[in-house]
Amino acid sequence: MSSEKVTVDLLIDGGEAKPSGAIAPQLGPTGVNLGQVVADINKATADYKGMKVPVKVIVDKKTRTYELEIGIPPASALIMKELGISKGSGTPQKRDAGNLTLEQILSITKAKRPDLLGASYKTAALEIIGTAQSLGATVEGMDPRDIQKKIQAGEYDELIEKWESANA
Secondary structure: OOOOEEEEEEEEEEOOOOOOOOHHHHHHHHOOOHHHHHHHHHHHOHHHEOOEEEEEEEEEOOOOEEEEEEOOOOHHHHHHHHHOOOOOOOOHHHOOOEEEOHHHHHHHHHHHHHHOOOOOHHHHHHHHHHHHHHHOEEEOOEOHHHHHHHHHOOOOHHHHHHHHHHOO
16 A cells, blocks of 8 residues: 655744644644644744744655655845844845845855755855845945955855865
């Protein structure tokens, strides 16, 4: 006999899922222990408190067992967490949302790497800087477009390569 697996996709508040709202109607029919699933989700997403986190719950309906696949919050949420803000600038061209270091950009790039389109670590970092720009942040005290130009010109190649190899 083969097992019947069902995948339920959720977007939850990190560390704060509740066995109600969108979760109950989606998971209830699978027969899993809803309280245990929610507790496991909250434990697995505790580091992302205050952020929306994609979660897949893969349920074997026959055995009523489940697996969790925890996704990575959007780049914008990771950037806002680094900046300590709850939303981006209302006027992004003013660059008043805060300042990120290149180290912070590279750390976010590492976390989001599987989801990014950039073929190299360098181009993936440029994507993250683009998101910082749309939120109204600066990078290394500069307009994000200026640091993107410097990265494209190779000015930070040594730092990026060193960081990538140390964090691979």
